[in-house]
Amino acid sequence: MTPVPAGESLRAAAFDLAPEPAIVVAGDGQVRAANEAAERLFGQSLGVMTRSGLAAAVAPDSPLLALVERARAEGGPVRERGFEVSLFGHAAFRSDGSAAPLDEGLVLLTLTVRSGALSGERGGAESAGLKTIIGLGRMLAHEIKNPLAGIRGAAQLLKTGARVxxxxxxxxxxxxxxxxxxxVDRMEAFSDDAAPICQPINIHLV
Structure with a gap:
């Protein structure tokens, strides 16, 4: 294996450990790299983000997409402050963002989530953690339950023609x-963001 130069290794470590969410977007919209903060904010791993792309996570008119295109068009770093971001249709939050073009048509997109979200929601870090749990539940429901249905159906077919x-x-x-x-159904409960039903109860019964 070819050793990684110290400078490149340090830059890679700085990207991965940076406290601000950062992703590298290719010309076709695919996410080529994402640090840990971005995975927590998006509620998805790099592998899932790579398959779906940035456009699948945001609305078609999202300022994040416009910011990436501006960086490509102007050929230099661009910045936008105080815009609203909604990931996977969840409640929007306010953020600052910057985009800088890299080699081979790649763009580095960095977000700075502001403390406090819209509509009286929780602070930026806490809201990001909540989105991570919600995204995990929905990802499990989609990525696991569909293949399980196919496996169960195949097993039932095998059962009908199997030897005793x-x-x-x-x-x-x-x-x-x-x-x-x-x-998985129990994990999916974490993605239920409906308001809880509250009613009086005798704690001694509990």
């Missing part, structure tokens, strides 16, 4: 798939 001694194995697959689905 192999039937328990096919049923085991069905049972284990159902168990995983129940676990």
């Amino acid at each position: 001694e192999d039937t328990p194995l096919a049923q085991l697959i069905v049972d284990e798939v159902d168990r995983v689905k129940r676990l």
